Amino acid sequence: MTPSQISNDPAANLDALRTELKAAVKEAGRPSERVEIIAVSKTFPAEHITTLLDAGHRIFGENRVQEATAKWPALKAQYSEVELHLIGPLQSNKAKEAVSLFDVIETVDRPKIAKAIASEIQKQGRRPGLLVQVNTGEEAQKAGVSPDEADAFVRQCREEFGLDVTGLMCIPPAGEDPAPHFALLAKIAARNGLKTLSMGMSGDYVVAAQLGATHVRVGSAIFGARSSG
Numbered sequence: 001m002t003p004s005q006i007s008n009d010p011a012a013n014l015d016a017l018r019t020e021l022k023a024a025v026k027e028a029g030r031p032s033e034r035v036e037i038i039a040v041s042k043t044f045p046a047e048h049i050t051t052l053l054d055a056g057h058r059i060f061g062e063n064r065v066q067e068a069t070a071k072w073p074a075l076k077a078q079y080s081e082v083e084l085h086l087i088g089p090l091q092s093n094k095a096k097e098a099v100s101l102f103d104v105i106e107t108v109d110r111p112k113i114a115k116a117i118a119s120e121i122q123k124q125g126r127r128p129g130l131l132v133q134v135n136t137g138e139e140a141q142k143a144g145v146s147p148d149e150a151d152a153f154v155r156q157c158r159e160e161f162g163l164d165v166t167g168l169m170c171i172p173p174a175g176e177d178p179a180p181h182f183a184l185l186a187k188i189a190a191r192n193g194l195k196t197l198s199m200g201m202s203g204d205y206v207v208a209a210q211l212g213a214t215h216v217r218v219g220s221a222i223f224g225a226r227s228s229g
């Protein structure tokens with residue numbers, strides 16, 4: 001969707017997005033593939049989120065543990081089968097809250113956090129889905145393992161920490177063609193036997209879907225522009 005096509009009805013935007021994604025995967029020759037939409041609700045209050053929950057949508061993303069802890073327990077109590085994804089960096093002192101609230105943690109990116117998650121899974125008996133974040137652009141300010149270290153880190157998560165990593169996530173550098181980054185992520189996933197690929201945001205979800213995304217993370221093209229965050 002171009003900015004002018006984004007309406008102030010999140011449910012209508014979600015429908016339009018679904019149609020666009022279906023066309024994209026068909027065009028790319030993966031017509032039977034379903035691309036899940038993670039509605040990124042960071043900075044938006046519960047009223048905006050309930051509009052989508054009432055329309056039947058269940059998959060959401062938040063980038064901050066603290067903000068999610070303030071908004072989501074009440075929503076999860078009210079609506080069943082919510083699948084909440086953590087898409088922002090995780091500090092090990094927040095691992096306890098993250099494991100208890102999130103259904104998928106997409107940002108596993110270093111041994112310290114992998115170890116903290118493993119320990120909380122043991123304690124809580126709750127097993128969120130886990131993705132490793134890869135810093136495909138090797139940007140100094142960005143979280144994620146470097147592409148060179150990804151295979152070894154995935155193996156370490158599995159063998160040393162007993163974590164069931166099922167996929168990869170990336171955020172390509174702003175202002176660059178995202179396609180090579182998505183292709184690289186897909187390649188690393190394939191050689192590690194990982195099926196889930198979380199890639200593509202409001203500006204590039206079509207390209208991501210064509211290159212194998214199983215999940216796109218879309219905020220502003222659903223909820224409108226954010227004032228912060």
Ligand SMILES: *Cc1c(COP(=O)(O)O)cnc(C)c1O
Pocket residue numbers: 040042063087088171201202203217218219220221229
């Ligand atoms: C905010 C955010 C998104 C969504 O961004 P939009 O451009 O609003 O779609 C996706 N992924 C991550 C990691 C984010 O922090």
